[in-house]
Amino acid sequence: MSAPLLAVRGLTLAYDRTDAVKGIDFDVHKGGVVTLIGANGAGKTTTLRAVSGLLKPRAGSIRFAGREIAGMAAHRIARLGVVQSPEGRQVFANMTIAENLAMGAYLESDRVAVAKRRDTVLARFPRLGERLSQSAGLLSGGEQQMLAMGRALMADPKLLLLDEPSMGLAPLFVEEIFNIVADLKREGRTILLVEQNARAALEIADYAYVIESGRITLRGPAREIAENSEVATAYLGM
Amino acid sequence: MTHALDNFLFTYQSLIYALGINSLLALSMYVVLAIGQLSLGQAAFMGLGAYASALLTAKFAIPFPLALIAAAAVPALLAFVIGAPTLRLSGVYLAIATIGVGEVLRIFYLNWDYAGGALGLNGIPEEAGFVWIFGVLAVALAGFAAIARSRIGRAMEAIRADEAAAGVMGVNLPVYKLAALVVSAAVAGVAGAFNAHVSSFIGPNEYGFDAAVTILSFALLGGIGSPFGPVLGALVLTALPEVLRPLHDYRLVINGLIIVCVVIFLPGGLLPWRLSRIGAPR
Structure with a gap:
């Protein structure tokens, strides 16, 4: 197997002085979808924030495409092609949908490339295309999630970090969001997906890690994890 | 009668100058607020520009235009020096540091x-007049409007809305913050010189x-859209x-x-509207 695109080793993260993540290891290979599942507060989002540069690790290494990125500033990590679609509704609420998408392509100066990406994103999220000049704050929760994902895709990321894309959404939207993630996977995008909705995440992912109170307690191909009896009881409600 | 008229004109003139100078100060505040930072050092930057220009002209007989450049450069330099360690600060902490x-x-x-x-x-020579003050104000206003409508303005608005999200999009936060503070200090310094x-x-x-606080109130009353x-x-x-x-x-x-x-009734200020971006797709 080739070297992983993202290799995390011994990652320790402190949040409010207590270790929220205690020395975890995981890999994401190119073209794969890897999911981190676990309960609320297990350290999933904290881990993602360290990968995108929003949180400086206390210890450990994060290597992306062979480069150490642990502790690097967020904008430099973005420049390398690691782009996070943030949790919940972190769109730029006062800016229009068109401008939110333009911000996603902030680092791309080639207008033709930006226009092409925008067409692709709008084809994927037709709802956004209908309302380009509206304020993002007027969108529903599900639509804002789509905009956050669309904005991240505008950067044409080498590694897409999805932070709880289904959080707080109506079931219909959850299904739609996961269909889109599945489409992205088919197109060969590399995705690190953090989710509380373990069932949906395990259906899509190739490989899964279960995080419990800051430690990885289980790892394996997503299908095997889904069949694991402990996971089934704890996360799938069986 | 003519004496009363002269008196009136004198008062009127200083008001007109104050309108222009305060507008420049408000613009200097705008640059910082536009990226979501809060500086209460605008008066200090203004004072530095005033002292720099006054000393150069009164004590060294330096021509006013050159002194004006110094009035922009000296506070800009100070902003650059204090900017580096205070860049990590935001919100109320930057405000306290600048106080x-x-x-x-x-x-x-x-x-x-x-x-x-x-x-x-x-005995500072009375060199600044209507043309200087309102000429510089017009240039500054046009410049800031052009920036607001550009890709840079979009990034600034994104930083103001959500710093973390903007950083993840690739916006170089330290550079934007430092540049905003330096430009703001230079504009305030020029206003101080005037x-x-x-x-x-x-x-x-x-x-x-x-x-x-007065300078801050200009920007808050007007709105920073x-x-x-x-x-x-x-x-x-x-x-008023x-x-x-x-x-x-x-x-x-x-x-x-x-x-x-x-703040209570018009949270966006008197003019809350944004400028549309140049080349922004509809």
Whole structure:
């Protein structure tokens, strides 16, 4: 197997002085979808924030495409092609949908490339295309999630970090969001997906890690994890 | 009769100058607020520009245009120096740090005998006039409007909305923050130089905390959606005490009341609207 695109080793993260993540290891290979599942507060989002540069690790290494990125500033990590679609509704609420998408392509100066990406994103999220000049704050929760994902895709990321894309959404939207993630996977995008909705995440992912109170307690191909009896009881409600 | 007319014109003229100078100060505040930072050092930067330009012209007979460049450069340099360690600070912490800078400078002027100490500086040549003040204001306003409509303006608005999200999009936050503070200091310094060169006198207590809050109130009253908002705020708050002359002693009280009312009833300011971006796809 080739070297992983993202290799995390011994990652320790402190949040409010207590270790929220205690020395975890995981890999994401190119073209794969890897999911981190676990309960609320297990350290999933904290881990993602360290990968995108929003949180400086206390210890450990994060290597992306062979480069150490642990502790690097967020904008430099973005420049390398690691782009996070943030949790919940972190769109730029006062800016229009068109401008939110333009911000996603902030680092791309080639207008033709930006226009092409925008067409692709709008084809994927037709709802956004209908309302380009509206304020993002007027969108529903599900639509804002789509905009956050669309904005991240505008950067044409080498590694897409999805932070709880289904959080707080109506079931219909959850299904739609996961269909889109599945489409992205088919197109060969590399995705690190953090989710509380373990069932949906395990259906899509190739490989899964279960995080419990800051430690990885289980790892394996997503299908095997889904069949694991402990996971089934704890996360799938069986 | 002519004496009364002269008197009236004299008052009127200083008001017109104050309108232009305060508009520049409001723009200097706008640059910082536009990326979601809060600086209360604008008065200090203004004072630094005023002292730099006044000393150069009065003591060294440097031509006014050159002194004006120095009035922009000196506060910009200070902003650059204090910017680096304070970049990690945001919100109220940056505000407190910049208040500190203002106080340090005030005490420095008070004890700097060469610059007049507590008595201030007299006999500053009255070089700044209508053309200078409003010419620079027009250029600054046009420049900031152009920036607001560009890709840079979009990034600034994104930083203001959500710093973390903007960083993840690839926006270089330290560069934007430092540049905003430096540009803001330069503009405030130029305004300070104009102030010194229309009044012929400056003193160490003109650039304290009160002045900083007044400058902030210009921007908050006008709104920071576009650079036109703070300018409108400055015009209104500068003209208001003249309109409400009997209440003159209560100017700061009224300023405070207006800020409270605007925050409550007009959170976006008098001019909350944004400028559309150039080439922004519909």
